[in-house]
């Protein structure tokens with residue numbers, strides 16, 4: 001049951017963090033003293049890099065020739081038609097095809113940018129955390145290309161669930177370190193990666209994959225993904241000579257949403273909608289609606305919204321493999337457009353059922369198609385027994 005949280009308009013918009021890395025009350029740096037110097041160094045190296053035309057040129061070259069950018073803005077005619085109303089009106093739905101990038105999702109934009117930054121800083125070793133494995137695969141990929149040592153921390157439970165991605169990372173030359181503490185999932189893998197970084201900060205760069213962690217990570221991750229929104233603006237201008245009316249993206253770690261939204265934050269006429277996974281319902285404890293239901297707190301080095309228990313202990317979001325509405329959207333896009341979306345993306349697509357009946361005729365909606373669903377088909381097959389096995393169909 002996907003739930004949406006429209007980007008909060010009441011607060012003044014704080015796009016650029018202040019000197020302490022804060023966006024309004026959020027962000028900051030809640031880390032051990034040993035990391036402050038490293039974060040200062042990283043911030044300086046990053047600022048220098050993005051202002052160096054040679055760095056930008058190399059990044060742009062690789063985004064084009066290695067990642068395959070720009071990704072198309074595709075008009076989903078049959079999906080739009082599905083939302084036609086009795087009076088003949090309908091929205092026009094477009095998909096920003098991040099699923100067509102190398103490795104099958106948006107994640108490589110950030111991993112590539114940070115790997116180039118790492119080389120520039122003269123570091124030879126990369127660490128990363130991963131949940132479902134996509135960020136680990138994207139990072140292992142760019143490390144292989146750049147000849148960097150790569151260690152990926154992954155919860156033991158996630159390793160069991162995502163065996164194919166574990167194999168891919170190893171095939172790409174990365175070491176996958178199982179994390180056996182806590183819930184043996186992403187939160188613990190991230191804590192372990194931060195611990196490694198504290199110990200090896202001289203030789204090692206940490207490629208964080210979410211819009212999270214201490215400053216400058218949220219800013220950096222956002223900036224490396226901002227090509228998604230910049231292309232969208234240009235492509236919309238070319239396709240219909242205007243802007244999109246509404247942008248929709250799923251929100252897990254926030255990176256594909258920020259990548260699409262950032263370009264449009266100052267456009268008051270463009271609505272930005274982030275969709276979180278509601279799991280079995282936001283009135284149960286089995287959901288991942290951190291922004292919708294979270295309370296402010298500190299985790300992994302920054303001040304953010306977290307799901308907490310009565311004592312303020314951080315509760316792991318329910319790991320959503322597939323809720324019913326997302327699973328339906330997963331099948332619908334496959335059949336209507338011949339595009340098998342990732343299950344994460346399917347949460348954003350499922351929200352169209354709620355959104356489309358409420359918008360005026362001809363409203364142009366861009367959904368960030370953050371990734372392809374190949375990684376999810378085995379999992380989905382468990383929920384769709386009529387499509388799997390047997391020889392009769």
Ligand SMILES: *Cc1c(COP(=O)(O)O)cnc(C)c1O
Nearest residue numbers: 252253254255256342344370371
């Ligand atoms: C990782 C992933 C997400 C969720 O991460 P964000 O940081 O919220 O973008 C969404 N879609 C796909 C395809 C992913 O691989």
